[in-house]
Amino acid sequence: MNETKIQLSTDELLLVQNGQWILTKNAIILKVYHLFGSLAEEMKNETKKNQLPDEVMQTTPKISKGEHYKGLPYVMLDYPRRFTKENVFAVRTFFWWANFFSITLHLKGGYKEKFAGSIQRNIFLLTQNNFYLSITDDEWNHDIDKQNYILVNDLKEGPKQKHFLHSTVLKVSALVNLDEWNEAEAKLLHLFKVILKCLEN
Numbered sequence: 343m344n345e346t347k348i349q350l351s352t353d354e355l356l357l358v359q360n361g362q363w364i365l366t367k368n369a370i371i372l373k374v375y376h377l378f379g380s381l382a383e384e385m386k387n388e389t390k391k392n393q394l395p396d397e398v399m400q401t402t403p404k405i406s407k408g409e410h411y412k413g414l415p416y417v418m419l420d421y422p423r424r425f426t427k428e429n430v431f432a433v434r435t436f437f438w439w440a441n442f443f444s445i446t447l448h449l450k451g452g453y454k455e456k457f458a459g460s461i462q463r464n465i466f467l468l469t470q471n472n473f474y475l476s477i478t479d480d481e482w483n484h485d486i487d488k489q490n491y492i493l494v495n496d497l498k499e500g501p502k503q504k505h506f507l508h509s510t511v512l513k514v515s516a517l518v519n520l521d522e523w524n525e526a527e528a529k530l531l532h533l534f535k536v537i538l539k540c541l542e543n
Contacts, residue, residue, distance in 0.1 A: 371407060371417060374437045377527055378405050378419040381435065384531050385421050392538050395453075398424045398431050412485065414439040429453055430511075433537060435530055436484050443518040443526050444486055445533045447540075450511045457541050458512055464540040468514055469495040471536050476513035486515055514540075 350358060357363065382403035389399065403421035419435040429451035436444045449457055461468070474491035476483070483490050494514065516536075518529045 367415070371415060374417045375405060375407075378417060378435060378437075379403075381527050381530055381534075382419055382421055384527075385433075385534055388531075388535060388538060389422055392541065394422060394541070395424075395431065395456075398422045411438060414441070416484075424453070426451075430481075433534065434484075435534075438484065440520075442486070442520060443530060444484065444515050445518075445530055445537070446484070446513055446515040447537045448481065448511070448513050450481065454510065454512045460543055461512070461514070461540045464542070465494060467536050467540050471516055471533060473514045473516045473536075476511070476515065481511045481513065484515075486517060491515065 382405070386403070399422065401421070401423050403419060404423060405417065405419050407415070407417045409415050416439065417437040420432055421435075422431065422433060424431045430448055431450075431453040432446075432448040434446045434448060436446065438444070447461075473494045474486055475494050475497060476490060477492055478490040480490075514537075516533045518526050518533075522529060
């Protein structure tokens, strides 16, 4: 038996004997659920003012959680949402432990074709609100870093044309820092309104 693999470090020993940090973590995740539940109701009110496709409007908010997005807990709210193999219309609000809140418009297939022009015409709204454009081939990557995303404001014309006109998937995201927790709901709702405005003709 390899004992070095099952021994605990000093820090690990302290943690394994302290249940309070797990209880605190669970309480925080529950607060994220409540935050997203409140946000979802506000989002539903906002979508009533916009002309989104009927099949998208008929969906309900979905909140789910997990423990291991790149090793860390997360909670996500999908609303509005429509996922098929070929077509995606979704706004995903994401809490990622030790990283950030984010909100992402995810368009694929027919929805991307339908709305890409509107988004490009309203691109000034994205630049004013520090949105990022996904430049990765992995449409399910939520890590908004320099390898996967670029600030829309920093886009050159070539990449802009590629991602807005010639790609199958279009994703734009904005961040809210975790130290802005007390303002997070208001900030996320504002960014949601920006997304809806970008979809208008």
